[in-house]
Structures are given as C-alpha cells and as structure tokens.
Amino acid sequence: MEPFKFHEVYSYEQESEKLIKYITNCSQKSPAFSITLKYLQTYSFILEDNYVDKDYLVDYSNFYARCHHPYDRFCIRIHFFTKHNTFSFSEELLHHIFTNNLTEEKRSQINDIYLGFIVLRPSKGIIKTIGCTCLRHYDEDVERNRIYSATRNYYVNLYGIPLVIKSMAFQEQDQTVAMCSSIALWSAFSVTGRKYQHLIPSPSDVTKLAISESSYSRNFPNEGLTAEQIAVAISKVGLSPLLIRPKDDRNLKALIYAYLKAGIPIVCGLHLYDVLIIEDENSNVIREEIDVNSVSFHAVTINGYSFENGLEDIDFKDGIRFYSNRMTKFYVHDDQLCPFTKMEFSKGERKKIGNMLVKELTTSWLASESVLEGQNKKKEKKIAIVSSLIIPLYHKIRISHADIIKETQRISKNLIEKYKLIYGVKVEKTFEWDIFLSEISEFKNEIIQFPYFKNKELILKDSYAKYVWRARAIANNELQFEIVFDATDSKVGGIAKKYIFYNEVIERLFELK
Amino acid sequence: MDRIDSLLTFVNDSLDEKDRITYATSLDALKKKFENANSSTSLDNYSVECLSLFNKAEIGLPQELYKGSSLDDVNAYINDLARDFKQFMCNALKNRDVNLSSTANDTWKNSLQYLIGAIAAQAGLNNFLIVIFSCSIIQYCIANNIDNLCRDDNNMTLS
Numbered sequence: 001m002e003p004f005k006f007h008e009v010y011s012y013e014q015e016s017e018k019l020i021k022y023i024t025n026c027s028q029k030s031p032a033f034s035i036t037l038k039y040l041q042t043y044s045f046i047l048e049d050n051y052v053d054k055d056y057l058v059d060y061s062n063f064y065a066r067c068h069h070p071y072d073r074f075c076i077r078i079h080f081f082t083k084h085n086t087f088s089f090s091e092e093l094l095h096h097i098f099t100n101n102l103t104e105e106k107r108s109q110i111n112d113i114y115l116g117f118i119v120l121r122p123s124k125g126i127i128k129t130i131g132c133t134c135l136r137h138y139d140e141d142v143e144r145n146r147i148y149s150a151t152r153n154y155y156v157n158l159y160g161i162p163l164v165i166k167s168m169a170f171q172e173q174d175q176t177v178a179m180c181s182s183i184a185l186w187s188a189f190s191v192t193g194r195k196y197q198h199l200i201p202s203p204s205d206v207t208k209l210a211i212s213e214s215s216y217s218r219n220f221p222n223e224g225l226t227a228e229q230i231a232v233a234i235s236k237v238g239l240s241p242l243l244i245r246p247k248d249d250r251n252l253k254a255l256i257y258a259y260l261k262a263g264i265p266i267v268c269g270l271h272l273y274d275v276l277i278i279e280d281e282n283s284n285v286i287r288e289e290i291d292v293n294s295v296s297f298h299a300v301t302i303n304g305y306s307f308e309n310g311l312e313d314i315d316f317k318d319g320i321r322f323y324s325n326r327m328t329k330f331y332v333h334d335d336q337l338c339p340f341t342k343m344e345f346s347k348g349e350r351k352k353i354g355n356m357l358v359k360e361l362t363t364s365w366l367a368s369e370s371v372l373e374g375q376n377k378k379k380e381k382k383i384a385i386v387s388s389l390i391i392p393l394y395h396k397i398r399i400s401h402a403d404i405i406k407e408t409q410r411i412s413k414n415l416i417e418k419y420k421l422i423y424g425v426k427v428e429k430t431f432e433w434d435i436f437l438s439e440i441s442e443f444k445n446e447i448i449q450f451p452y453f454k455n456k457e458l459i460l461k462d463s464y465a466k467y468v469w470r471a472r473a474i475a476n477n478e479l480q481f482e483i484v485f486d487a488t489d490s491k492v493g494g495i496a497k498k499y500i501f502y503n504e505v506i507e508r509l510f511e512l513k
Numbered sequence: 514m515d516r517i518d519s520l521l522t523f524v525n526d527s528l529d530e531k532d533r534i535t536y537a538t539s540l541d542a543l544k545k546k547f548e549n550a551n552s553s554t555s556l557d558n559y560s561v562e563c564l565s566l567f568n569k570a571e572i573g574l575p576q577e578l579y580k581g582s583s584l585d586d587v588n589a590y591i592n593d594l595a596r597d598f599k600q601f602m603c604n605a606l607k608n609r610d611v612n613l614s615s616t617a618n619d620t621w622k623n624s625l626q627y628l629i630g631a632i633a634a635q636a637g638l639n640n641f642l643i644v645i646f647s648c649s650i651i652q653y654c655i656a657n658n659i660d661n662l663c664r665d666d667n668n669m670t671l672s
Contacts, residue, residue: 247586248593314603314663316596317557348597349637357594357638 002076006049009091012042012080019045023078023118025127028366029172032338040115040136043083044090048158051077053131055171055186056121058202063177063220072122075131079158080115089113097159107161116165117156121174130172134165137304137331137340148304148331148340150265152194168265168303170339171203178203181225181267181299182210183335185233188265188301192392195263198237209236224297227269227388234392242391242400249345249359250313250325252386254435256302257324258401259391261436262467266302268332269388271295273353273360274367279376290351290360290383294368298384304331304340315430319416320409323434323474337364343384351383358385396488397437397467399495404485407495408433408471411483418509431473431480437487440464453502462498465489473506481506516621516655517547520648523625527641539566543645550649550656561595563649564642598632598646603663605631613654613661625651 003022004010012019016034024030053075064071081089087109096102119131134156137148148168156163169190173183186203193200201209210225210233211217217229225233231241246252259266274294278286310326329344343361350357360383367379412431419425447459467487473480480503486496501507521544528536543566550559568587606613611624628647636643654662 247589250593250596251589311600314596314600316592316599317555317561318592348601348635350597351637356590357640357642 002047004047006047006076007094009044009046009089009094012037012045015045016042019078023120023128023130028364029130029337032341032364036135036338036340037080037115039138040080041082042080042115043088043113045078045080046089046094046158048077048079049074051075051119053077053119053121055202056119056131059174059177059204062202062204062208069124075122076120076128078118078120079156080117080135081110081113082115084109084113087113097161102161110161111163114156114163114165116154116167119171121171123174129174130170133170133339134167135170135339136165136167141306145307145310145326146304147260147306149260149263150188150191150301150303151263152191167339168301168333170333170335172335174203176221178207179222179224180335181230181269182207182222184267184299184301184333185210185225185230187303187333188267188392189237191263191265191303192239193237196239196394198239201237206233209233212236225299227390230267230269230299230390234390237392238395239392240395240397242389242393244389244391246386246389250322252389253327253345254322254324254405255389255391255401256305256330257327258436258469260302260305260330262438262442264391264393264437267390267392268300268302268386269390270298270300270361270384271387272298272363272365272382272384274379275381275383277378277380279378281376288351290353291379292353294379294382296368297387298334298336300332300334300343302330302332302389305329306331306342313432318409319413319430320405321430321432323432323472334363353385360385394467399469399485399487399489399491401435401437401469403491403495404435404469404471407485407497408435408483412473415506415509418512422509422512429475431475434470434472434474436470438468438470440466440468443468443470443484447500454504454507455500459500464498465496478503481510516616517544517652519622520547520625520652523648524641524644527644532641536567542566546649547652550652556650556653556657556659556662557595557599559653560598560646560649561591563645564591564595567642567645594642595646597636598643599662601632601635602628602647602650604635606661606663611661613651614658615660616655621651621655 003018020030020034024033051074056075057073060071060073089110116135118133120128121131123129134154137151140147151166151168154165154167156165168187170187171183173179182203185206189200192198207222208219210229211219213232214229227243231243234241244255246255256266274291276289276291278289280286305327306329307326308328310328313321313325315321327345329342331340331342333339334341341364343363345361346359348359350359363382363384365382367382416430444460447456450456464484465486465488469485469487470482472482481499481501484498484500489496499510521540524543525533525540543563546563605628611627613624615621625647628650629643632643632647
C-alpha cells in the first residue's frame with residue numbers, strides 16, 4: 001500500500017515528513033533531502049505511477065528480469081514545485097490543465113516553479129531505491145562565486161507540459177548492478193554525454209564497461225570499482241580518462257576549479273574515516289581524533305564549487321599564487337546523501353592519520369556506529385580525504401593542468417625578474433593566477449562582453465584551438481593580462497600560446513628585450 | 514646562553530625522550546642551519562630545509578607512507594606544511610606589532626612564544642614541527658634583519 005495517491009497534488013509543508021520517510025527510508029539521506037527540499041522552498045508535489053525509466057529498464061533487463069523474485073518493471077516519479085507570488089501547482093491548476101486549453105503563459109509559469117523530479121525504483125517489499133533524480137540546485141551566486149558548472153538542461157514532460165530543469169542526474173546505488181563508483185560515473189556521463197555526444201550508459205552498463213578489461217571480476221553483484229576500472233569505463237564511451245592523485249589541498253582546489261570551470265564533471269575517489277570525539281566528565285569536547293581503522297572507500301561526482309569567505313593564496317617559493325586557493329567548498333552528487341551536497345575544506349588545521357598530518361574535508365556522513373565507545377568517547381560523523389580524481393576529457397584536450405602550471409610559473413618568474421631589472425624594485429607580491437580550461441566559444445563570449453580594450457577586435461577575429469587553457473594574471477584585484485594556451489597542442493617545442501594584455505605597462509614590459 | 518642555543522633548547526624541549534634519540538643528528542644539522550641563517554637562501558627555502566631535516570616517520574612527515582613513492586611527493590608534502598605555517602604566521606602577524614628581528618631585551622623570545630601559540634591555535638596541532646618552523650623563522654629574521662615577513666608594502670606598481 002503506497003502512502004500517497006497518484007496524480008494528486010500534496011502540500012509539501014503538511015506531508016514533508018511522510019514524504020522524506022517514503023523516499024529515503026529513514027537513512028542518513030533523510031536530513032540531506034529534507035534540507036535540500038526545504039531550501040528550494042518546495043510548496044507542492046505530485047506522484048506519477050507506471051513511469052518508464054530507461055536506465056532502470058536497462059538494469060532490469062541486465063539483471064532483475066532473470067531473478068526469481070518478481071521485480072516490477074515500472075517506477076514512480078515525484079515532481080516538485082515551488083510557489084511564485086500566488087501561483088502554485090495546485091489541485092485547481094491540475095483540474096484546469098485537464099479541462100481547459102493551457103496557454104503559453106501558464107506553461108511558462110509552471111516551468112518557472114518546477115523544481116525537478118525524483119524517480120523511485122522498485123525494490124523488494126515496500127522499500128524503494130532512489131532512481132534518476134534531477135533537482136534544481138541552490139541559486140548560483142556570482143558575488144560568492146558559487147557555481148554549479150557541470151550541469152545541463154533535462155527535458156521533462158508532465159501531462160504534456162514541457163518542463164526544463166538545469167541539473168546533473170543523480171541516483172542511489174542499488175548495491176547489486178551498481179555501487180557508488182558506477183553511479184558517480186553515470187552522473188558524470190549524463191553531462192559529458194550531452195557535451196561530447198556519446199551514449200549515456202545505464203548504471204549496470206557502466207559497471208560492465210568498467211570491468212570489461214578485468215577478467216578476474218564478475219559483473220554482478222558488483223562490489224565497487226577501482227580508480228583504474230573507472231578510467232576503463234571512461235575510455236569505453238570514447239573519452240580520455242585523466243587519473244590524478246592530488247598532492248595537497250591547494251593542488252586539489254586548483255584541479256577542481258580548472259576542469260569544472262569548463263563544465264567537465266569530476267569523479268572523485270574518497271577515503272572516509274569516523275571521527276572519534278573525546279569528552280570530559282561534563283561532556284565538553286576535549287579533542288577529536290580520526291579512527292584509522294574505520295576507513296571505507298567511496299566515490300562521488302564533483303559538479304560545483306564555492307569561494308565564499310575564501311582567503312587569498314600567499315606568496316611562497318614556487319612564485320605562483322592560485323586564485324583557486326580561495327575555494328572553501330565544493331559540491332558533489334553523493335549517492336549516499338543527496339544531489340549537490342557540500343564538502344568543505346578545513347581551514348588549515350591538520351589531523352593525524354597514521355604517520356601523516358592530513359587536512360580533512362567535512363561531510364554530512366554519519367559515523368558507521370554512532371554509539372558510545374566506552375566512557376567519554378563517541379562517534380558521530382565522518383570526514384573525507386580525497387584519494388583520486390578521475391576526469392573524463394574530450395580526446396583533443398591533451399595538455400594537462402600540470403604542464404600549464406609549469407609554463408605559467410616560468411613566464412611569471414621571467415616577468416618578475418624583468419620588472420626588478422627595469423624598475424629596480426623587488427616584487428614582493430606576485431600575480432594571483434586564475435588558471436582554467438575553456439572552450440573557445442566561451443572564451444570569445446567573455447571577451448565580447450568586455451568594454452573596449454586594445455586588440456579586442458583582433459582577438460575576436462583571431463583563430464584559436466577548440467579548447468584552450470587560460471592563465472589570467474590578477475594584481476591589485478584587476479585583470480592585468482592573460483595567456484591563452486592551445487590545449488590541443490603537443491608539448492614538444494613549447495606549448496603554442498597567445499598573450500592578451502589588459503594593462504599597457506605589462507604589455508610594454510613584455511615587449512622589452 | 515646565546516640565542517641559537519636557546520632556540521635549540523626550545524626545539525629539544527618539545528621532543529619526548531624517544532624522539533630526542535631519533536632526531537639527534539637532525540638537531541645537529543638544525544644547529545648548523547641556524548648558524549648559517551644569513552646565507553643567500555630565501556625564507557621559504559630556509560623554512561622548508563629546516564622542516565626537511567626532521568623527515569622521519571614518527572612526527573607526521575611522510576617517509577613511511579610514501580615508501581616506494583617519488584621524492585617529489587615527500588617534498589610536496591613538506592612544502593605544503595611550510596606554506597600553511599607561513600599562512601598561519603601571516604594571519605597571526607596581521608595588525609599586530611610584532612617585530613621578528615628585534616633582539617633588544619630578549620624580545621625575540623616573546624615574539625617566538627607569540628608565534629608558536631598563534632600558529633598552534635590555528636593549525637589545531639601541538640606539534641614540535643610548529644616549534645621548529647617558528648624557531649627557524651625567528652632565527653632567519655634576526656640574521657637577515659627582517660622585521661615583518663608578511664607586509665604587502667612592496668606591491669607591484671602597475672600604472
């Protein structure tokens with residue numbers, strides 16, 4: 001017996017508790033979904049039955065159809081709406097839709113209040129698994145530089161009403177045909193498939209692709225993928241996998257920023273640890289320790305970042321300050337939590353894991369056992385350490401981020417030496433470098449919006465590679481110049497590059513021999 | 514007791530019995546580094562070199578974990594640590610009247626204590642790496658007559 005009737009509009013305020021329980025089955029996902037739907041100002045929702053979900057049908061034919069247990073073929077889809085002024089998705093509106101001509105204006109109004117959908121896949125008994133879910137993300141914020149760049153438009157049809165939602169597809173692992181890593185890849189493919197024109201495999205197909213080169217692994221039930229197996233799946237859809245193990249937080253922020261800015265989703269391998277909280281007799285926290293033995297492995301898909309309250313990078317001996325170091329959090333699709341969940345960088349404090357002093361990422365994960373571990377010790381939450389980034393790239397993006405850093409460092413060092421030679425003053429504070437990958441159309445689109453500057457016309461008329469690396473030099477909070485590297489080039493003989501100057505003093509400095 | 518001996522005593526006091534034996538050679542090398550603090554190397558290199566002297570497994574530097582891995586990874590880790598310490602130091606010195614190179618009436622001891630406390634509070638660690646870093650900075654600043662490392666008064670003039 002389903003707790004809700006189909007094709008009836010419910011008030012979210014009145015039914016939220018029952019609905020969250022129905023969707024998440026009281027797991028650690030409950031608070032995450034509850035917060036997300038509340039933040040999106042959900043006003044009403046409606047359930048659709050007998051929904052045919054393509055990804056589930058493929059998984060069904062790959063596995064569930066040949067189980068003895070009679071799994072259902074159809075899913076349930078829940079649509080969510082907010083309210084704009086007095087306009088809301090109500091029973092009256094539903095009645096109007098079924099009995100009257102729906103005007104363009106009404107369609108547009110419905111689209112404006114649409115927040116997205118959650119598909120519930122059949123499972124054993126009344127417990128359901130969260131299937132393909134596309135929910136609107138939190139508002140983007142230019143001031144705080146909160147961006148969800150690895151997203152795309154999803155086209156939905158409800159009772160013939162065309163609706164559009166900008167999101168990244170999310171779903172939960174079913175622990176049989178797909179574990180977290182397959183789901184993380186599936187989410188990434190749902191964006192790259194549209195961006196680079198490749199087929200978007202279902203979660204079970206992702207698993208099959210990933211282990212197709214590992215003859216020792218069985219397909220299903222699957223127990224998770226290694227970083228290398230994830231890379232194999234990326235190759236099999238026709239993209240080039242880039243597997244990176246970030247050296248530190250600064251490097252991690254630089255990589256996330258550089259690739260996400262181009263709208264490329266990043267699959268992220270994580271080590272999760274329980275945090276052991278040690279208290280005194282009065283329940284005051286004395287210290288927190290990481291329980292090394294509690295390590296578990298997880299994969300998520302990074303789709304956004306925020307620079308809110310981020311601090312400027314400092315000068316150090318490598319002579320390059322990264323703009324990306326201002327990043328304070330990034331957003332991921334975590335199949336064990338919810339879409340666009342945040343992971344926050346520590347402010348610099350380190351904790352000991354084995355012999356290492358590491359900087360953690362805070363998560364919304366609950367500890368595996370939230371019970372007292374003897375007197376004055378308890379576990380409540382988990383922290384994460386990023387172990388790997390696997391980036392699905394278009395095959396023509398050949399020059400890596402590390403190559404660009406090296407080249408930018410060289411150019412920056414030469415420029416500073418020249419400055420000292422000419423002006424006789426040592427530069428104590430170097431440029432802040434904003435380094436990221438870009439499609440040339442986006443680059444020119446940005447240039448065209450700039451007010452007049454020397455060479456603007458020449459730049460717009462000039463021919464560039466389809467993908468470019470942009471290294472923008474910022475000083476005193478102003479863009480001074482940028483180097484546009486050909487991302488499709490070979491490293492041999494130096495990477496092809498062009499300079500764009502926004503400051504004539506710098507331009508003259510470059511011209512001086 | 515002269516300044517270098519005092520600084521080495523600070524470092525020594527932050528070690529336990531076992532570590533004093535483990536790092537006996539490192540402490541000797543640190544003494545030499547302190548004596549040569551006014552050589553041409555930059556502050557960043559100097560602090561990294563001082564921290565690197567203590568690259569043993571037990572204190573959080575990564576020799577064990579990175580066994581079989583490249584030296585680049587080890588260096589990247591130490592650089593990251595030193596960069597963080599520098600960031601904490603600059604945060605601590607911001608809007609504070611702390612002269613790192615003043616030796617009048619042993620004010621350098623107060624500066625050192627201030628630095629250690631401020632960095633430890635931000636880093637969430639009470640690790641002797643903080644003591645090594647802070648001692649190295651003080652010695653470098655006094656040897657090179659630098660009163661504050663984090664001032665932005667030599668910004669690039671662009672117009």
